[in-house]
Amino acid sequence: MISDKNFAIRLTDVDVCFYVRETGAVSLKELLFSLGKRPFLDKKFVLRNINLEIKHGESIALLGKNGSGKSTLLRVLSGIIEPEKGKIEVNGVVAPLLSLGVGLEYEMTGLENIKLLCALMGMSQAEIKNYTQEIIEFSELGEAINWQVKRYSTGMMTRLAFSIAIIKQPDILLIDEVLSVGDVGFQKKCLKKVEEIKAKGATIVFVSHNFNEVKSMCSKGVLVNNGTIDFIGDIDEVGERYSKLF
Amino acid sequence: MEKTLLNIGFRNAVLNLALKTIKLRYKNSFLGIFWSMLNPLLFLIILTVVFKEINHIENFSLYALSGLIFWNFISASILQVLTSFIDNASILKSVNLHPFSFPLSAIFAAVINLLLTFIPFFIIMFFLHFQLNYTIIFVIPLIIVTSIFVLGFGMILGTLNVFFRDIQLLWNTIIPAFFYFTPIAYTPDLVPESTRHLLKLNPFYYFVESFHDIFYRFKQPDGFNFLICSLLAVSAFAMGYTLFTKYKKGFISNI
Numbered sequence: 131m132i133s134d135k136n137f138a139i140r141l142t143d144v145d146v147c148f149y150v151r152e153t154g155a156v157s158l159k160e161l162l163f164s165l166g167k168r169p170f171l172d173k174k175f176v177l178r179n180i181n182l183e184i185k186h187g188e189s190i191a192l193l194g195k196n197g198s199g200k201s202t203l204l205r206v207l208s209g210i211i212e213p214e215k216g217k218i219e220v221n222g223v224v225a226p227l228l229s230l231g232v233g234l235e236y237e238m239t240g241l242e243n244i245k246l247l248c249a250l251m252g253m254s255q256a257e258i259k260n261y262t263q264e265i266i267e268f269s270e271l272g273e274a275i276n277w278q279v280k281r282y283s284t285g286m287m288t289r290l291a292f293s294i295a296i297i298k299q300p301d302i303l304l305i306d307e308v309l310s311v312g313d314v315g316f317q318k319k320c321l322k323k324v325e326e327i328k329a330k331g332a333t334i335v336f337v338s339h340n341f342n343e344v345k346s347m348c349s350k351g352v353l354v355n356n357g358t359i360d361f362i363g364d365i366d367e368v369g370e371r372y373s374k375l376f
Numbered sequence: 377m378e379k380t381l382l383n384i385g386f387r388n389a390v391l392n393l394a395l396k397t398i399k400l401r402y403k404n405s406f407l408g409i410f411w412s413m414l415n416p417l418l419f420l421i422i423l424t425v426v427f428k429e430i431n432h433i434e435n436f437s438l439y440a441l442s443g444l445i446f447w448n449f450i451s452a453s454i455l456q457v458l459t460s461f462i463d464n465a466s467i468l469k470s471v472n473l474h475p476f477s478f479p480l481s482a483i484f485a486a487v488i489n490l491l492l493t494f495i496p497f498f499i500i501m502f503f504l505h506f507q508l509n510y511t512i513i514f515v516i517p518l519i520i521v522t523s524i525f526v527l528g529f530g531m532i533l534g535t536l537n538v539f540f541r542d543i544q545l546l547w548n549t550i551i552p553a554f555f556y557f558t559p560i561a562y563t564p565d566l567v568p569e570s571t572r573h574l575l576k577l578n579p580f581y582y583f584v585e586s587f588h589d590i591f592y593r594f595k596q597p598d599g600f601n602f603l604i605c606s607l608l609a610v611s612a613f614a615m616g617y618t619l620f621t622k623y624k625k626g627f628i629s630n631i
Contacts, residue, residue: 171626226472250467253385
């Protein structure tokens with residue numbers, strides 16, 4: 131899938147909006163009475179004027195306060211949110227690992243979830259069959275793989291979600307501070323796996339508030355503040371500017 | 377991964393979502409899929425007991441049962457399409473999948489469910505003197521047209537429901553009224569001739585009457601009724617898909 135273009139991700143003048151109802155009260159009555167006067171949805175800018183180019187094989191950290199737009203940026207990169215304006219170019223297969231228990235269905239077992247999520251990520255039935263055993267082994271969930279996910283601890287859910295997301299070598303891996311939940315052993319294993327994926331030439335975009343973790347993995351950073359990119363550069367400098375925000 | 381429709385990955389995703397919906401509906405319940413049959417059977421008993429005296433038609437039980445099976449299919453599948461975006465909120469927010477796959481998988485799940493319950497219903501219908509002939513073949517186009525209508529109508533309500541959860545509650549309140557507005561518990565000729573034409577304002581009338589033609593009158597669906605069904609299906613789908621396309625950008629921030 132990788133084309134010969136030398137960037138993995140390029141965003142040009144990207145604006146992203148949320149569409150919300152300003153009143154907050156979710157009621158049909160209000161719309162009916164205000165019909166014509168008030169727009170159906172109000173635009174709220176969450177990301178403005180984003181320009182970012184990430185080269186193949188680069189590992190980049192996104193730093194910023196809670197609510198600054200880091201997660202939204204990852205959702206834009208993974209194609210889940212369409213931008214209001216601007217151009218997004220992505221070269222390669224993206225594996226997003228966005229939040230705890232990403233898309234896991236709580237009433238189904240771990241095994242059923244593996245099959246469902248793999249299918250949702252675009253795998254064929256044959257591929258799913260191939261990867262299932264590997265996913266179970268990597269997750270180290272043992273017999274818990276046959277339990278309903280609602281009985282899992284958060285750590286176990288992370289194990290399952292992470293194992294599913296990374297099993298097929300992605301070209302671009304997006305990680306949103308999900309690794310901090312697993313136990314030390316699994317965290318190490320995940321970081322090692324991410325290093326492995328990286329070594330095979332994948333591009334990594336990483337969000338974490340654990341600066342040591344970030345530093346061990348990424349040499350370059352992006353500081354996101356109030357929906358805009360404040361600074362792109364060396365990870366140490368980004369870290370410094372980040373700590374000055376507080 | 378592009379959000380393209382109709383590629384192999386997309387089809388596999390829709391199929392798996394549909395299977396998930398069916399599995400989840402009956403998970404943790406003892407009788408499982410049998411509930412899909414128990415519900416119309418219970419209603420059949422109620423209708424037979426309550427309405428048999430006023431319905432002086434031959435074989436009212438078969439009339440009621442065939443109406444009920446398809447009424448249940450229509451009303452349940454509209455509700456499933458309606459809530460499909462909200463039911464799949466966590467997937468919608470974390471997996472790059474075209475959101476059209478949710479209503480599409482909901483209607484697939486409903487059709488699979490209908491087909492699964494067909495077998496036992498056929499047995500019961502034979503006891504109620506159902507006559508099998510070639511006209512049964514018309515059930516296939518009729519189910520397809522009904523599904524397109526349900527998909528479109530459900531998407532109109534479903535898109536609005538993302539922003540106004542009242543729609544879901546409103547629909548649940550209105551559906552029993554539609555049940556009595558549609559000739560299921562009674563035949564159209566029981567309605568006084570002066571007001572009978574009002575029945576035809578109800579879109580569900582054409583679908584249920586077409587099913588009655590096949591399963592009660594053992595003939596092919598009335599051509600005019602079927603034409604209306606098709607027109608309703610095409611226009612509902614066009615409206616539903618347009619509305620959905622226009623407002624899907626607001627889904628993530630409102631679910």
